Amino acid sequence: MNFEKYYTNRAKPLQASGIREMFKLMADPAVISLAGGSPDPDLFPTEELSEIAADILKNDGKKALAYGTTDGYGPLKEELKKRAEKVDSFTSEDKIIITTGGQQGLDLAARVVVEDNEDIVVEAPSFVGTLNSLRSVRANLIGVPMDSDGMNMEKLEETLKNRKVKLIYTIPNFQNPTGITMSLEKRKKMLELAKKYDCLIMEDNPYGDLRFGGEYVPTIKSLDTEGRVIYVSSMSKILSPGLRVGYIVCRAELCDKIEIMKQVNDVHTPCLTQMIACEFLKRYNIDDYIKKACEVYGRKCRFMLDCMDKYFPDGIEWTKPEGGLFILVTCPDTIDAVKLSEIAIKEYKVAFVPSNNFATDMSAKTSSFRLNYSTMPEDKIEEGIKAVGAMLTDMLK
Ligand SMILES: Cc1ncc(COP(=O)(O)O)c(C=O)c1O
Incomplete structure (x- = not known):
């Protein structure tokens, strides 16, 4: 057939x-x-995680195996909120929801804000998972080339001037696939351009914690005073990708919409893996x-x-x-x-x-x-x- x-x-x-x-x-x-x-x-940390998993199933199995809430397991949200607050990527106007890996956060955000044939700027080259999410909502992808310090801002401005771009997708830290980190000047410039041309920024930061050289650069989200940035991160690269625990932080109103989109998508991220990740953060110093x-x-x-x-x-x-x-x-x-x-x-x-x-x-x-x-x-x-x-x-x- x-x-x-x-x-x-x-x-x-x-x-x-x-x-x-x-x-x-x-x-x-x-x-x-x-x-x-x-x-x-x-x-x-397989030993620590297996001990935690056994404890949870033994002592809290009914909760771990039941349905949970779409926005995520409360204590894990609190733990991840603390991590996001540490890099100023969480304000009192924001909300956090747990997603099934960062991939789901990127996909849900795309589903909520991108219309058929809308122009979306991505770094050229960029992460295939997000490109495919954007393709699946029929976005018109426009690649803006990378310099050694992040997206080329002249080309970005030219694109924003000539097209009606709704969203800029960026991986500012140790980008996949280039390994490039966007400079602070460019982060500020991107935000300024997003404001000037009225678009949103999707900041994808799964590698941000994995710095082994150079100086820390603040997240774009931490520089944003208007709520233009949808911040997506994950525990995949710092704990384990198989747990499928990611999160999204953005203004409460937008987050509520993303939560409804998640509800129709997978109801919630498995309680068991959320509880395991949470307990790991409580028992050990992930840093x-x-x-x-x-x-x-x-x-x-x-x-x-x-x-x-x-x-x-x-x-x-x-x-x-x-x-x-x-x-x-x-x-x-x-x-x-x-x-x-x-x-x-x-x-x-x-x-x-x-x-x-x-x-x-x-x-x-x-x-x-x-x-x-x-x-x-x-x-x-x-x-x-x-x-x-x-x-x-x-x-x-
Ligand atoms: C840039 C980027 N964003 C997001 C993800 C998604 O990771 P996960 O869904 O495991 O959190 C990856 C995974 O490789 C990635 O490279």
């Missing part, structure tokens, strides 16, 4: 992400994966775990950068992140990163993600690709980078 004719116009633009396809090939244990976006599983993660990612990132210096040929450029999980590599235009990644996985058993996956137009040619340093041990990082370097040297001959 051909189902094509049954698909809605919302579902039609959704394509299988190359990353998901790549995960299938990566099932081969011989493959060195520099393609993932996960935190290092060795950092998951100790974050500190350890930053040490590990900082070390692995420096190691990967050193390997790239050693093995990559001249003419290749790459970003130098101050946190997060990713480095973006840009090759001369003669290199097709999609072909490169196909050869890399089949012949060299190394996986990385070509940037077309992060583009508004996935079919456009790209000469850049994303590397991840969080999941592989250092010997595998070196082996993988050495192989990529050899391929690039060969291709550039």
Whole structure:
């Protein structure tokens, strides 16, 4: 049976992400994966979480297994509110709701504010999960290129002047896929432009805690006095992605609307995982775990950068992140990163993600690709980078 004719116009633009396809090939244990976006599983506090899960099911099982409220488990909301307050991303006019991962927060916000064919600005390149959420609400995606300190503000202003943009989507800290952090000046400028051209900003900050270099930069939400910023964050990268606990903070009125959208979407995020996350925050100091993660990612990132210096040929450029999980590599235009990644996985058993996956137009040619340093041990990082370097040297001959 051909189902094509049954698909809605919302579902039609959704394509299988190359990353998901790549995960299938990566099932081969011989493959060195520099393609993932996960935190290092060795950092998951499995013992602490299993003890907490057992305690909850034993002592509070009826609550953990019952229906909960859509806006989230109250004590967890309080704990996460405290974290958001720490970075001034929560004011007395705001509300918080727990979402099923940050992904759901981004998707719900898109569903609430984006109309068919509306112009939405995204960083070029950007996170595929949000691009797909925006595609599924039939947004017209406009990519604004990135400089080494965040979105190009001249291009942003030109776009806002010439189009009727409703929303700007940004990942200001250790962006996925570039690893770039937006400067404070640009954060202020983005807010000023949003005000001038009357649009909202969706600030996605799942990596903000994972800083291992440079100086802290305030969130855009903390600079916002009008309520233009919808702030989305998550426990995925600092505790565990499998718990699926994220949150959204924005002005109460907008938050109420998002809550109704969530109700029709999944009723609520599972009580059990919310209670586990909450109890972890109460029993342990998560900042100790974050500190350890930053040490590990900082070390692995420096190691990967050193390997790239050693093995990559001249003419290749790459970003130098101050946190997060990713480095973006840009090759001369003669290199097709999609072909490169196909050869890399089949012949060299190394996986990385070509940037077309992060583009508004996935079919456009790209000469850049994303590397991840969080999941592989250092010997595998070196082996993988050495192989990529050899391929690039060969291709550039
Ligand atoms: C930029 C960005 N935003 C949001 C998410 C969603 O993460 P989660 O739904 O696990 O919180 C991710 C995950 O990789 C991401 O990279």
